[in-house]
Ligand SMILES: Cc1cc2nc3c(=O)[nH]c(=O)nc-3n(C[C@H](O)[C@H](O)[C@H](O)COP(=O)(O)OP(=O)(O)OC[C@H]3O[C@@H](n4cnc5c(N)ncnc54)[C@H](O)[C@@H]3O)c2cc1C
C-alpha cells in the first residue's frame with residue numbers, strides 16, 4: 001500500500017542523506033521526497049511517499065525513528081489526512097486545441113499561468129491521483145514537460161505533527 | 164579554563180574517564196598527537212594498522228562494557244578503520260572513533276587525504292558528527308559517548324577537521340556533565356501491560372524455551388537472566404553472541420542454537436510452544452528457513468531496539484525496553500502470580516530434551532591420530548580452568564571455540580558474530596589483555612584469519628600485552644572449504660593457500676615465543692607451557708586434522724529440525740527428525 005510519511009528532522013547538514021541512505025541501504029522504495037524548512041528554524045519537514053506491505057512500512061517507520069536526527073514522524077495513511085501535490089504542465093497548443101485544453105484544465109481546477117502562441121503552462125494542485133488523471137486526459141503527444149513537486153500532506157482535525 | 168581544540172579532545176576523553184585510546188597518527192591529527200604527548204592520563208596504544216585499532220578498542224569494550232576509543236588520521240587512516248567500525252556496529256558494541264579531517268575551508272576540494280568520512284561510515288555507525296565549530300567540540304564528544312553507550316549501543320564517529328584542533332585558537336572549556344538529545348530517548352523499562360501478558364503466557368507454557376542473546380551481555384543482565392530461568396525451570400539456549408550470558412555448565416543450558424547449534428537446542432526451538440527471546444535479534448544464522456521457523460511457538464521478544472522486533476520473525480508479544488529492568492519487572496509479577504509453571508508439562512518437556520541430548524551431537528573421533536581441533540579447545544578449557552578470555556577470529560575455529568569452551572561468565576567470549584570479520588581476533592585479544600592484565604587471554608584463530616591482522620604482534624610486544632595465540636592450522640580457509648565440500652561437490656576453489664608462513668619463525672621475528680604442535684599428545688603440554696610463560700606472547704601453531712568439519716550444521720535454506728549431524732565414522736548424515 002501507498003503511505004505518506006511526514007517527518008520532522010533536525011535542520012542539519014547530512015540529515016537528508018541519512019534518510020535517503022537508509023532507504024537505499026535497506027532496499028525500501030521512495031516514490032517521492034520533499035523537504036522544506038518549518039516555522040522552527042532548527043527543524044525541517046520531510047514528506048516521503050513509499051509503498052510496501054504493512055510489515056515493511058512498520059520497519060521503515062522504526063528505522064526512521066532510530067535515526068538520531070529524526071525528531072518525530074507520522075504515517076499519514078494511518079488516519080484521515082489531506083494530500084496535495086503541485087504540478088506544472090507545458091502543453092503544445094494549436095488553434096483548435098486551445099479551447100479544449102482550457103476546458104479540461106477548468107474541470108480539474110487548473111490555472112493557465114503562461115501563454116505563448118504555441119504553448120500553455122497549466123498549474124494544478126491536488127492529490128497525486130487527480131494530477132495523474134489530468135495527464136491522462138490530455139493528448140500525450142502534446143505534452144512538452146511535466147514538473148511535479150511530489151506530494152505533501154497534513155492530517156485532518158486537531159491532531160498535528162509538532163514537538 | 165581556556166583550551167585549544169586539540170587539548171579539548173584529550174581533556175574531554177580524560178573527563179569521560181577514558182583509560183586507553185587506540186590509534187595511529189597522520190597529518191590531520193598532528194595537533195591532537197601533540198596534545199596527547201603532553202599528558203599521561205590517557206594512554207595511547209600505537210597499533211600497526213588502523214583496522215587493528217578499531218578491533219582492539221572493540222575487544223576492550225566487549226570485555227569491560229566501557230566504550231572503546233579510537234583515533235585515526237583522515238583519508239586512508241579513516242578508511243582503514245571502517246571494517247572495525249562496521250564490525251562493532253553489527254554486534255552493537257559501544258565505540259567512539261575520532262577521525263582527523265582536512266581543514267574546514269578545503270573540505271570538498273579533493274584535498275590531500277580527504278575522504279567523506281561521515282558519508283562513508285553513515286551506514287555502519289549508530290551516529291556520526293562533523294565538528295564545524297571548536298566551541299561545540301566538547302559537547303559533541305559528550306554526545307558521542309552518550310549515544311554510543313546508551314540504548315542499543317554502537318559506534319559513533321566524530322570527524323574533526325584539522326583547523327578545529329589549531330593550537331593557536333583557545334576557547335573556554337567545560338565538559339558537560341550531562342547531555343540530552345531531543346530526538347533520542349531510548350526506552351528503559353518495559354510496558355507493564357505487555358509484561359503482564361508475557362508472564363501469563365509463560366506460566367501456561369507446555370514446552371517453553373528461553374532464547375537469549377548478546378543484549379543480555381550488553382545490558383549486564385546475566386544474573387537476572389539466570390534467576391529468571393531458575394525460577395521458571397525452563398531450558399535456555401544462547402546465540403553465538405549471547406554465550407556466557409547464562410552459565411554454560413548449568414543443567415538448564417541446552418547449548419547454542421542456530422546453524423552450528425546443538426541438536427537439542429534447535430529441536431527444542433522447533434518443537435516449543437512458547438519462546439521468550441531476550442536481547443536476541445532473530446539473525447538468519449539462527450532462524451534458518453524463515454517460513455519453517457518454530458512453527459508452533461508464540462513468541463515474546465524483549466529488545467531495547469524496536470526495530471529488532473518483528474523484523475524477520477513476527478512476534479506475539481513485543482516488549483521494548485532494557486533486558487535488566489524488564490526481567491526485574493517480570494520476576495516481580497511471576498512471584499506475585501498465583502499461577503506456577505506446570506510441573507507435569509515441564510517434566511515431560513525435559514524428558515523430551517534429554518532424549519535429544521542423548522544423540523550426543525558434539526561427539527567427535529577421540530581416537531584419531533591427527534589433532535582434532537575440538538580436542539584442542541577442550542584442553543584449552545581445562546588448562547585455563549574455563550576462566551580465560553577467549554577472543555576468536557572467524558571460521559571453523561570460531562565455531563569450535565564456541566562449541567567446546569563452555570563460558571560460564573559474560574564478556575569472556577569475544578568474537579565478531581554479525582559481520583564475521585577475519586582479522587578481529589588478535590587485536591581484540593590485545594585490547595582485552597590491556598583491560599585485564601592479570602587475566603589469561605587467548606586468541607583462537609586460523610591460518611587464514613591470523614594473517615589478516617598479524618602485524619599487531621608488534622603492538623602486543625610494545626605494550627606488554629602477552630596473549631596466547633592458538634592457531635588451529637588446517638592449511639585451509641576451512642569454513643569455505645566446508646561449504647564447498649557440502650554444496651559444490653568438493654570443488655575447493657581458492658580455499659587452499661599454497662604458501663603459509665612459518666608461524667613459529669614469524670612469532671620469533673616479532674619477538675615472541677613460537678611453538679609448533681603436530682601430535683595429539685603434545686597438545687596439553689604445549690598449552691601448559693604456553694600459559695606458564697606468563698609475560699610472553701606465545702604463538703601455538705597447531706596442525707590439526709585438515710578435513711574436519713563443523714557439526715551439527717543447518718545448511719542454508721533448511722529448518723531447525725533438518726540438521727546435518729556427524730556420524731560415528733566421521734562422515735556426515737542428513738538427519739531429519741520430525
Ligand atoms: C561463521 C559464523 C557462523 C555463525 N553461526 C551462528 C550460529 O550457529 N548460531 C548463532 O546464534 N549465531 C551464529 N553466528 C552469529 C550470527 O551471525 C549473529 O551475529 C548472532 O546470531 C546474533 O546474536 P544475537 O541475536 O544475540 O544478537 P546481537 O547481535 O548480540 O544483538 C543484540 C540484540 O539485543 C538488543 N539489545 C542490546 N542491548 C540491549 C539491552 N540492554 N536490553 C535489551 N536488548 C538489548 C539489540 O537491540 C539487538 O537486537 C555466526 C557467525 C559467524 C561469523
Ligand SMILES: Cc1ncc(C[n+]2csc(CCOP(=O)(O)OP(=O)(O)O)c2C)c(N)n1
Nearest residue numbers: 558559560585609610611612639640641642
Ligand atoms: C575479511 C573476511 N574475508 C572473507 C571472509 C569469508 N570467510 C569466512 S571463514 C573464512 C575462512 C577462514 O579461514 P581460517 O582463518 O583458516 O579458519 P578455518 O575456517 O580454517 O578455521 C573465510 C574466507 C570473512 N569472514 N572475512
Ligand SMILES: [Mg+2]
Nearest residue numbers: 609610639641
Ligand atoms: Mg584454516
